[in-house]
Amino acid sequence: MLNGLKLSAGAALATSVAQAAVASDNLPPNVPSWSKKLGRGVVSVPYGQPSSYESDVIRRTVEWLTADKIASISMTPLHEMHGIITPSGLHFERYHGGVPEINPDEHRLMINGMVERPLLFTMDDIMRLPSESHIHFLECPANGGMEWRGAQMEALQFTHGMLSGSEWTGVKLSTLLQEAGVKPGAKWVLAEGADAAGMSRSIPLEKAMDDTLVVFAQNGEMLRPEQGYPIRLFTPGWEGNTSVKWLRRLEVGDMPWEHREETSKYTDLLADGTARRHSFVQEVNSVITSPCPEKPILGKGLLQLEGIAWSGRGKVKRIDVSLDGGVSWQTARIKGLVLPKSLTR
Numbered sequence: 048m049l050n051g052l053k054l055s056a057g058a059a060l061a062t063s064v065a066q067a068a069v070a071s072d073n074l075p076p077n078v079p080s081w082s083k084k085l086g087r088g089v090v091s092v093p094y095g096q097p098s099s100y101e102s103d104v105i106r107r108t109v110e111w112l113t114a115d116k117i118a119s120i121s122m123t124p125l126h127e128m129h130g131i132i133t134p135s136g137l138h139f140e141r142y143h144g145g146v147p148e149i150n151p152d153e154h155r156l157m158i159n160g161m162v163e164r165p166l167l168f169t170m171d172d173i174m175r176l177p178s179e180s181h182i183h184f185l186e187c188p189a190n191g192g193m194e195w196r197g198a199q200m201e202a203l204q205f206t207h208g209m210l211s212g213s214e215w216t217g218v219k220l221s222t223l224l225q226e227a228g229v230k231p232g233a234k235w236v237l238a239e240g241a242d243a244a245g246m247s248r249s250i251p252l253e254k255a256m257d258d259t260l261v262v263f264a265q266n267g268e269m270l271r272p273e274q275g276y277p278i279r280l281f282t283p284g285w286e287g288n289t290s291v292k293w294l295r296r297l298e299v300g301d302m303p304w305e306h307r308e309e310t311s312k313y314t315d316l317l318a319d320g321t322a323r324r325h326s327f328v329q330e331v332n333s334v335i336t337s338p339c340p341e342k343p344i345l346g347k348g349l350l351q352l353e354g355i356a357w358s359g360r361g362k363v364k365r366i367d368v369s370l371d372g373g374v375s376w377q378t379a380r381i382k383g384l385v386l387p388k389s390l391t392r
Contacts, residue, residue, distance in 0.1 A: 104124055104127045104137070105124065105137070106121040106122060106123065106124070106137055106139065106140065106208075107121060107122055107124070107204055107205070107208075108120065108121045108122065109122075109193070109200070109205055112193075117142065117144065117145040118142060118143050118144065118145075118244070119140075119141075119142060120139065120140060120141045120142075120187065120189075120209060121139055121140040122139050122204045122205055122208025122209055123137050123138060123139045123204070123208045123209075123210060123211045124137060124204045124208065124341075125203055125204060125207055125208055125210065125334070125336050125355070126203050126204065126336050126337060126339050126341045126342050128336070130383060130392065131182065131212045131355075131383065131384060131386075131389055131390040131391065131392055132182070132212055132213060132214065132266065133211035133212050133213055134266070135213070135265050135266050135268065135271050135274065136271070137211070138185075138211040138213060138265075138271075138273075138274060139185075139187065139208060139209050139210065139211050140273050141187055141209070141287065141288070142242070142244075142273075143242065143244035143246050143308070144242045144243035144244030144245075144246070145242065145243060146242075146272050146273050147241055147242050147243065147272075147293055148272065149241060149272075149276060149277060149293060151170045151276075151277040152170070154169075154170055154241070154277055154278070154295070155167050155168065155169060155295070156168040156173065156223075156261070156278065156294060156295060156296070156297070157295065157296045157297070158223060158224070158226075158227045158296075158297045158298075158299070159296070159297075159298050159299075160233075160237075160298040160299035160300050161229065161230040161232065161233040161299040161300055161301065162224075162227035162228055162229060162230060162233075162299050163227065163228030163229075163230060164226070164227050164228050165227065166223075166226060166227050168223070170263075170277055170278070173218055173261065173263065173278065174263065176218045176222055176223075177218065177219075177222065178216055178217055178218050178263075179216070179217070179218075179219060179260065180214055180215065180216040180264075181214070181215055181258075181260070181283065182212065182213070182214045182215075182384070182386050182389050183212070183213070183215060183281070183283045183284070183386075183388045183389055184210060184211065184212045184329075184357045184388065184389055184390045185210070185211055185212070185213065185281075185287050185290060186209060186210045186211075186286075186287055186329050186357070187209035187210070187286075187287045187288070188286040188287065188288065188313060188329070189209060190207060190208075190209035190210050191206060191207055191209075191332075193205065193206065194206050201340045202340050202341055203334070203336060203339040203340060203341055204341065206334075207334045209287075210357070210390075212357075212389060212390040213265050213266050214265070214266050214267065215260060215262045215264070215265060215281050216262065216263065216264035216265070216267075217260035217261050217262035217263050217264070217278070217281065218260065218261045218263075219258075219259070219260060219261075220236075220255050220256070220259040220260060220261055220280070220297075221255065221256045221257075221259075223261060223297070224236075224255060224256065224297075224299070227299075229252070229299055230299070232301050233252055233299045233300065233301055234251065234252050234300070234301050234302065235249050235250065235251060235252055235299070235300050235301065235302060235303050235304070236249070236250045236251075236252055236255045236297055236298065236299055236300075237249055237250075237296075237297065237298040237299075237300065237304050237306075238250055238280045238289075238291040238294060238296075238297055239291065239294070239295055239296040239297075239298070240275075240291045240292055240293045240294060240295060241293040241294070241295040242292065242293050246288075246291055246292070246293075246308060247291065247304070247306045247307075247308065248288060248289045248291055248306070248308060248309060248313075249303035249304050249305070249306070249309060249325070250280075250282065250289060251327075252299070254282060254285070254327070258282075258283050259280065259281065259282050259283070260280070260281045260283075261278055261279075261280060261281075261294065262275070262278065262279050262280070262281045263277060263278050274292065275291075275292030275293050275294065276293070278293075278294045279291060279292040279293065279294050280292075280294050282327075283359075283387075283388040284328060284329060284358070284359030284360065284361075284387075284388035285327045285328060285329065285359060286313065286326075286327055286328075286329060288308065288312075288313055289327060303324075303325065305324075309324060309325070310324075314326075328359040328360060329357070329358075329359035330358065330359060330360070331356070331357070331358040331359075331360065331363070332356070332357060332358070333354060333355065333356035333357070333366070334354055334355060335352065335353070335354040336353055336354050336355060337351070337352070337353045337354075338350070338352070352368065352379075353392070354366075354392075355390050355391065355392050356390075356391045357388075357389065357390050357391065358388070359388055360388075361387045361388065362385055362386065362387050362391075363381075363385065363391040364385070365378060365381075366378070366379040366381065366391075367379065
């Protein structure tokens, strides 16, 4: 059970484990062709790349979903992922005005508004401050949205691929705000990006002073441009759009700003026609990643039923699976780490 939510999935039983091998000169007991010659040397590929046999493991987009690729989204191939960390090159993308090319030497982070000391930070300033690293998921609030009116996408990557997990490294936002000195009566922080869309979101001061980070690295290296290089905000467990990329300004105030992205989008339309604003937390959720449309059941044999679960409110402590439509349940085995606001496999 995922903090009260249960999973249901198709049945998969083990009946045999061996299948006939395809005849090939490279199969045992023969010596394979790649063992008969020397391989490539060091730094022949200065930045490591996946095997050419994994060339199909890429981000993909749904062409008809948006008018162009500047304000669009690409999806992570969840069916090809292992563990709880998504490689940076496969992390889903979401842009409102494309990816800016930012020179870090000329980039600045400004803090203004209801503060005692308005500040301007260079990247060197930020990199000098104490930093932390945490593993968290990041999810677009529209994840799964194309299925809300019924099944229409025959691919897990398209139905749930607006979700990824990474190790994020950065400075606590509270550290920067304390440097500026937040004035009494302040309740909100506006985070503004340096992209052409001027993407901005209002963040409650309580969250800003809690676990929010100003991130400069992902999975052990500096952020990729598509993930906000040189710095981005990161609000663990909250809607991905609140983790504003290409962060350039933080303004402290006493009320939310109601900017474009928190009125025209990212609101919840209710049954009575009104819209609920500021529903920040990504609630508990789960998905079966194998079998799935991209990895169907092929023939008889041992089959591991596998998936991921996540919650923006903390740890996923237990996962129950039903093989009979919810009549009975059995507890699944959790593989590896169980961390708060992280993917759990």
